[in-house]
Amino acid sequence: MTTAAYSSELPANAGWLTRSEAWLDSKGKGAWIAAMVLGFIFFWPVGLALLAYMIWSKKMFSKSCRHSKHASRRQAWSAMKPSGNTAFDAYKAETLRRLEEEQDAFEAFLERLRDAKDKSEFDQFMDEREKRATRETEEA
Known part of the structure; x- marks a missing residue:
């Protein structure tokens, strides 16, 4: 999925967190894990926050991050x-x-x-x- 492909699914006023989440989702579960590890390395609360978010949003245990809420929005539209x-x-x-x-x-x-x-x-x-x-x- 290219940068233009995942950004076209987002609203025009999407914030940087939403864009970051969509970008990580487009790269898959490995990107989420890499971001979490880097968060722990550079500033541990960021890694902990990412781990908590991944567990809370069920990204950690799902088969793939690519077919998340953006896919369902696209189907509904x-x-x-x-x-x-x-x-x-x-x-x-x-x-x-x-x-x-x-x-x-x-x-x-x-x-x-x-x-x-x-x-x-x-x-x-x-x-x-x-x-x-x-x-x-x-x-x-």
Whole structure:
């Protein structure tokens, strides 16, 4: 991957840390390990910070650093841009609209289900409370 290739995937206002991460990702896991070792050699907190970041972001234990979040961003963007085929683009737009409607309907169903569960739990609580109050009055 060339410098232009990985930099074209980044936003125009990406900072130096983001550009450095993308560059190290493009070089692979070896580059991350080399940067960490050099960090330990020159200034140990930098090496420690890189080690912590590699473990936290799961770069240390993944198969490859090259297919990280930048690849998923690229895939998400390519799914949204038009294909050039108007019939397919219309079908895709209609399918996405239908899926959004189904998602909204499902979320509304889940909300009604939660409300019904909350109401039944509240009704059960009130019934138990009323039974307790009746028992306490009978005992007194």
